[in-house]
Amino acid sequence: MNLKDSIIAETENWVAINKPSGILSIPDRLGKDISLKVLLKEKYGDIFTVHRIDRDTSGLIIFAKNENAHKYLSKQFEDRQTKKIYQGLVIGSPAASSGSIEAKIMEHPALNGTMIIHAKGKEALTDYEVLEDFGIFSFLQFRIHTGRTHQIRVHMKDLGYPIVCDPLYGDGKPLLLSAVKSKFKLSKNELEERPILGRLALHAFQLSFTDIDGNIVDLEAPLHKDMRATLQQLAKRKKK
Secondary structure, eight states: OOHHHHEEEEOSSEEEEEEOTTOBSSOOSSOOSOBHHHHHHHHHSOOEEOOOOOTTOEEEEEEESSHHHHHHHHHHHHTTOSEEEEEEEEESOOSSSEEEEEOOEEEOSSSTTOEEEOTTSBOOEEEEEEEEEOSSEEEEEEEESSOOTTHHHHHHHHHTOOBTTOTTTSOOOOBOGGGTOTTOOOOTTOSSOOOSBOSOOEEEEEEEEEOTTSOEEEEEOOOOHHHHHHHHHHHHHHHO
């Protein structure tokens, strides 16, 4: 990834990145795959983890540049004083145009790295709003009031509208142009169709927090090219 082009904003205390899908926020246990934190360390030296987003989720993430900022910002996330907005494409057409999902989440007892809805889990609250209903798919905006692992993905599965291309909580199938374009024809030079979207259709869109100097910071990360292209194709299909 081009780190320079991915920086949305920065101060002497923090840096905000529009993370591409497929890149780890921080190193995993094996440490084999590249992570955003390692790339930032190479550029800035000291860098501190404030929060995380899933590897397959794209979008807004911030890192602190010093210990004071790290402590100050991390406490806001822990105390749920930040405002976190995501956008995503789901399979199907939700019955309600908006709503809230309050269902406890815990790790699956047998499947490591997978979460489930369970009465013994931790509190989790997600608000959702349908931005555009395309029929076969819908584009939603989410606000998460808690930061549970895979929260939006688990809640949307439970609601019956999993995130597109989700291998854990949906069908995991890539989105093909032939699925949304009625008169699609494969190019003579291609043996098989390449997906227009082959990754989790979830994006961390907006983040609001209070800076160490007391100012409110509102950040926004534009959708990446693959999701923008997918929405354009779905909009064209809807017009017909």
